[in-house]
Amino acid sequence: MSEIYDIGYRHYDGPRLGRGYATRALALHSLRGVFGLGRPARSKIMPFSLATIMLIPAIVNIALMALIQRSEIAYSAYAVIMQAVVAVFLAAQAPTVVAPDLRYRVLPLYLSRPVAIVEYVGAKVAAMTASLFLLVAVPLTLMYAGELVIDLPGPPATGEYAGAMTMTLVLALLLSSFGLALASFTPRRGLGVASVITVYLLSFAAVPVVYGTLASTGNEAQAAWAWLMNPFWLVDSVQSWVFGTPPHSIEGDYPNGPASAVILVVLICVGLGALALRYRKAASR
Amino acid sequence: MHILATEGLTKRFPTVTAVDQLSVTVGSGVTGLVGANGAGKSTLIKILLGLLPPSGGTARVLDLDVTAQGAEIRRLVGYMPEHECLPPDVSATELVVHLAQMSGLPRTAARERAADVLRHVGLAEERYRPVGGYSTGMKQRVKLAQALVHDPKLIFLDEPTNGLDPRGRDEMLTLVRRIGTEFGISVLVTSHLLGELERICDHVIVIDAGRLLRSSAIGEFTQATQTVTVEVDEGLDALTARLTSDGQTVSPQGRMLVVKVLGPETYDAIRDAAVDLDLCLIRLEQGRHRIEDVFREESTSV
Numbered sequence: 001m002s003e004i005y006d007i008g009y010r011h012y013d014g015p016r017l018g019r020g021y022a023t024r025a026l027a028l029h030s031l032r033g034v035f036g037l038g039r040p041a042r043s044k045i046m047p048f049s050l051a052t053i054m055l056i057p058a059i060v061n062i063a064l065m066a067l068i069q070r071s072e073i074a075y076s077a078y079a080v081i082m083q084a085v086v087a088v089f090l091a092a093q094a095p096t097v098v099a100p101d102l103r104y105r106v107l108p109l110y111l112s113r114p115v116a117i118v119e120y121v122g123a124k125v126a127a128m129t130a131s132l133f134l135l136v137a138v139p140l141t142l143m144y145a146g147e148l149v150i151d152l153p154g155p156p157a158t159g160e161y162a163g164a165m166t167m168t169l170v171l172a173l174l175l176s177s178f179g180l181a182l183a184s185f186t187p188r189r190g191l192g193v194a195s196v197i198t199v200y201l202l203s204f205a206a207v208p209v210v211y212g213t214l215a216s217t218g219n220e221a222q223a224a225w226a227w228l229m230n231p232f233w234l235v236d237s238v239q240s241w242v243f244g245t246p247p248h249s250i251e252g253d254y255p256n257g258p259a260s261a262v263i264l265v266v267l268i269c270v271g272l273g274a275l276a277l278r279y280r281k282a283a284s285r
Numbered sequence: 286m287h288i289l290a291t292e293g294l295t296k297r298f299p300t301v302t303a304v305d306q307l308s309v310t311v312g313s314g315v316t317g318l319v320g321a322n323g324a325g326k327s328t329l330i331k332i333l334l335g336l337l338p339p340s341g342g343t344a345r346v347l348d349l350d351v352t353a354q355g356a357e358i359r360r361l362v363g364y365m366p367e368h369e370c371l372p373p374d375v376s377a378t379e380l381v382v383h384l385a386q387m388s389g390l391p392r393t394a395a396r397e398r399a400a401d402v403l404r405h406v407g408l409a410e411e412r413y414r415p416v417g418g419y420s421t422g423m424k425q426r427v428k429l430a431q432a433l434v435h436d437p438k439l440i441f442l443d444e445p446t447n448g449l450d451p452r453g454r455d456e457m458l459t460l461v462r463r464i465g466t467e468f469g470i471s472v473l474v475t476s477h478l479l480g481e482l483e484r485i486c487d488h489v490i491v492i493d494a495g496r497l498l499r500s501s502a503i504g505e506f507t508q509a510t511q512t513v514t515v516e517v518d519e520g521l522d523a524l525t526a527r528l529t530s531d532g533q534t535v536s537p538q539g540r541m542l543v544v545k546v547l548g549p550e551t552y553d554a555i556r557d558a559a560v561d562l563d564l565c566l567i568r569l570e571q572g573r574h575r576i577e578d579v580f581r582e583e584s585t586s587v
Contacts, residue, residue: 009405009467009468012394012435014390015391015394016389017389018389019356019389021391022386022387025383025387026387038379039375040374100372100373104370104371104372104373105368108364108366108370109364109370111336112336112359112362112366113359113384113387114356114357114360114388
């Protein structure tokens, strides 16, 4: 047992900043937590290896641009192509954002400070959204920088890049609201990982089953709606409507742009609502 | 000025009334909140932090209303929960710096305060290791540090000695006393072990089933009645007879004699009796009236 040093107590009379500052500090702390910064080395392995995998296609594409003067991967397609990696990242890291505070009952330490529960949840969603955004936006930006440096024939695809960045942010918000809600309902970390990945796999596997069944019976129009069951294709369908990019579904078109946008907004609200309910219960404990 | 004041404070849950018409005032210094498990101590603290809305009555902390100005109160108050509340994979420094920022301290100030406060609670090099590997005593210190880090005006300590061994308990109590005196931070400390608080509190509030049993300065508790314990080698019966005939109130307790102190003449009577009877006097000890006894009396009379 260590000794108590007698060095006299000093009072603090410096500034005390407001709740906005505290919320930002919490978001930054959580974002650091997602990437395992300030945590033991083993917490860094998963996020950084996944982030590296995300970079590989961008680097390959830059090499291709340099060699054959043509981009093989569209900016708008990047998230859809890499969706498995993004989903694994979400499943692996969403529980680290919300689960420890619930499982180890750290929440009272936050609630006994000025921040309200809404700001707490907001900061957590912001942190997860930022981390997913970075995961996709960094390779996109790298690719864009590569395109500018290599100077391909024709004008650079700045519009498509900007659109892809915007939709990446929307995708990150959708994924994090659902991922955090699922993880907060299962505070044990392993269960959280399993539940997020299960929901993603269901949404991924359901698409070809539903699409195939409907398409083979000749209902092409209804079959197109199957794409919206997966978050990545749902966001891509909105992107295709808003920014006029070609659909990146495996086959066929997306049904209806505005309808996709409505579904997207509703789903984000459902995810955030579930989170709010979960935390209202946790706070009253 | 009162540090906190409640007026007819009531908190009803669907199945139980946790706080029942509680009216107390607390001044600065160290105040003990005593009650059995489930007496309503933790509920009272949550109300005072503005986290639980009261069902009735009012409460003011640092002259701020708990229902309307909860966030203001939480800016000026520190809270150490009773239960375990530390994430295992973060170091004590990282956690305390972060929680200081959550209380509104800028980053550099948060770092300085965290280092200061961790030293005050007695955590040395181990503060850079993840909390998961800490002993219960070290975890309690981290919990105390996070409650102190933003230099609050008032600190709520919910069962700070929970789960500590006798030495850890002693160190924690000494620390709590220092917070109240040297640090100049008012303390509201709960415990179900009454004797523990006797050592460190200026004022004690006793509650049971959410109701106030007693609230008074520590002196009034211990001065209620005074006794002196006398131990002699042999001749206990002769001494009892002699003192009784001198008009003293005597009750034998095993090999010792407890004499009620009526005034300075009681000590003279004991001395004279021992000399006259030629007894071998082993011990003459001031019997402090313990809070336990008051609590027992109060609860039986209620």
